[in-house]
Amino acid sequence: MSSSLTRRTFAVCAVVAALSSAATLLATPAQAADATRIGILIPGSKSDKGWMESGYDGLVAAQKAHGDKIKVQMIENINYADMEQALTNLASKNQLVIGVGGQTQAAVMKIAKRFPKTKFSIVGGNKGDSLPNVAGYDVKQAEIAFVAGAAAAMLSKNGAVSYVGGMEIPSIVNAGKEFGKGAAYINPKIKYVENYTGDFDDVAKSKEATLAAIAQGADVHYHILNLGLRGMEQAAKEKGTKIIGSYTDRCGSDPLYVAYSITGVGYQVEYAIKEVVSGSWKAGYKPFGLAMGAKASDMLICGGTAAQKTKLEEIKKDILSGKIKVLEG
Template sequence: MKNFLPSRRSFTLAAVAAAAFAAGAPAAWAADPLAVGILIPGSKSDKGWMESGYDGLVAAEKEQGTKVKVQMIENINYADMEQALTNLASKNKLVIGVGGQTQAAVYKVAKRFPNVKFSIVGGNKAEELPNVAGYDVKQAEIAFVAGAAAAMLSKTGAVSYVGGMEIPSIVNAGKEFGNGAKYINPKIKYFENYTGDFDNVAKSKEATLAAIAQGADVHYHILNLGLRGMEQAAKEKGTHIIGSYTDRCGSDPLYPAYSITGVGYQVQYAIREAVGGTWKPGYKAFGLAMGPQASDMVVCGATPEMKAKLEQIKKDIQSGKIKVLEG
């Protein structure tokens, strides 16, 4: 367990405020910032979901300045999430769980802390509580578009997907990735695998190598640190990966495309709403309907034809012409 401590800048500002208050400055000038606790179950440098969430936190701190004070806990096992969230809820007014895997623990803890607001990034429709908001990234939507992009990029006519925990949102995204690939090429071969762990490097490498052995040359994932295993396999065999969550075109030739799943955007949204007094409980769908910050597909160096096709697919998903699973 690792706590994120306030920056030196925060301590300095707090010291200045205290000195000014002691000298007779108005009390309002030294108003308390919103205390925000955030649980990032994996590594904040995983090049995936968790890093996107952390990037959103950094952006929110920059946006809000002294209006917020943040405590972060990262790298927590599933079994320890409830304890970590309890720790955060006892010290903060807003608690954010980054990832659907935090949802069950958030609901347990939220019932014990009715005066604390909880936001789940990657939350699905569930029991309604007056102090819990679930933000659905709609991974299945953009996975369909990613599958279409993968089929366009594939030279072998075979693509693959590796997911972590076999939970509905992750499985539905995998199915829609395959459906998107088949939408472009009905004869494409599609290989789907789950490691049972978002962070297991060895298992994700093994799953990717198995798919490569059957011809797959473009891979997609919903993994955290497990992505390292996929990268190792792809580098060894000369295949490619469609990245997730953040557009990093030009940073690594291993990645010819990226699906944007606004994990960081939702973290920033939760903090902005809480600071502004407009935070609301309940389920909220993000996805393509919320614009490119929330969901998008970027193919690095895409042809005009490819861009047009992907844009049409996104429009057809939003209109309901193409129907995708929840998740």
């Protein structure tokens, strides 16, 4: 065996070993023999206080709801380069595979062609190429980001707000644009600072971006980050500013957070599992967002005034009616 072939073999073995250690079987003690097999890929950390944790919360809720009717295999914390191998692992053993995050979409579409009898659901999936065994659920982050921007403008004392996104892809950029537009809707003179780190999990870059925004006067920050959120938290604590959290309502758990946008990541995980268990799962693109109700999309100011709540409700209604038009994403 040549040295180059040996290196490649070791590399493949290392990936397989990593996937084996990352994979977790989550099952109830009395597992039904005919249980529906669910595979779920959570690319980041299930305790990131963001998108990934919301997805995991949805999985836990689905397990409570369905009990021994489902058997779950989860893989988390996978590098982008290992995503296809992780999905192959899940697709070979399960009836439904869920990719938590739009960053799984390209790999899901590739692997789904190899496993036509396996169903795939993408939480955060966008419009694009379609396959008869793939469902894409759009959380419509840009839509709720507009409302979050309005909330930020209401809460800002300095008249300046900021946004930090991870990867500079259309859905994340569109959310940033709408956050800025929402802030300006409330205060046309507001200063808006927008930054991207290129990585959802880079703590140092997120902290640097937040500190740069604070230096320009921003005192309320919004984000689409995973573990990178830790950097935003560090900067806000050091400088005495505040954060609008994403994905899940955790009001009262941390005084650093003054509001939360709900983007229903966990709700979509629950939806996918419920659909496949009931036999009503369908392929294709499905938008969620405000039209699907408060579990799918909402905006909460922690301890908000009646006037603030009324204004946010008015904005949500105007988005739904088309009076306020927002970008896709």
